[in-house]
Amino acid sequence: MAEGKSSKLWTLLITGLSIIIVVTGFFVWRGLAGNRPLEIQLVPSMTFEGEIYIGGNVTSPGYYPFNSEDRLSELVRAAGGTSFPGDGRWRLYVSETLSDDTPQLININHAGVWLLKTLPGIGDTRAQAIVDYRAKNGHFRNIGELVNVPGIGSETLNGIRELISVAD
Numbered sequence: 103m104a105e106g107k108s109s110k111l112w113t114l115l116i117t118g119l120s121i122i123i124v125v126t127g128f129f130v131w132r133g134l135a136g137n138r139p140l141e142i143q144l145v146p147s148m149t150f151e152g153e154i155y156i157g158g159n160v161t162s163p164g165y166y167p168f169n170s171e172d173r174l175s176e177l178v179r180a181a182g183g184t185s186f187p188g189d190g191r192w193r194l195y196v197s198e199t200l201s202d203d204t205p206q207l208i209n210i211n212h213a214g215v216w217l218l219k220t221l222p223g224i225g226d227t228r229a230q231a232i233v234d235y236r237a238k239n240g241h242f243r244n245i246g247e248l249v250n251v252p253g254i255g256s257e258t259l260n261g262i263r264e265l266i267s268v269a270d
Contacts, residue, residue: 156181162213164206182214207267210248211241221262228253242268 154177157163161182168177178184208217210232218229228251235251242248245268248259 159184160212162217163209182212182217207269208265209269210245210266211236211268221265223258223261228258244268 153165154168155163155165156177160178161184163181166177166180208221210218213232215226215229215233218224218232219226221229224232231251231253232248236242239250245263245266246259248254248266249256
């Protein structure tokens with residue numbers, strides 16, 4: 103009789119584990135199914151020449167040139183690629199007009215070395231120092247905190263103050 107109870111217990115245990123595996127698999131599948139890539143295409147008859155703002159889960163949000171022949175993946179690459187961790191979402195804004203005298207601000211909390219080097223007075227060494235400081239101390243809370251980075255003084259900061267931001 104003990105052997106019969108043991109057999110029923112094993113059957114119950116295997117059945118329970120099978121149910122748990124199936125239910126877990128279902129929820130994992132549902133979670134992955136919602137993350138399918140979204141492709142956006144401009145209708146061929148539409149023509150667009152201008153700049154698009156891309157924000158959200160990208161390394162360097164800002165305005166980037168875009169036309170109807172470009173792909174969204176090229177726009178994301180131009181913005182420094184996807185930043186992690188993040189929610190995987192991007193925000194796109196199409197600006198009909200963007201004044202030529204409106205500079206694109208470089209977000210020092212997200213910009214890579216290559217983008218920081220475009221700032222006046224910031225070369226390889228200072229750009230790397232900004233990235234290293236940010237990695238060690240976290241995001242800059244204000245632009246003035248940039249003088250805490252080795253090699254950047256108030257004169258350098260004043261030269262780039264109007265070209266940078268710390269917005270997230």
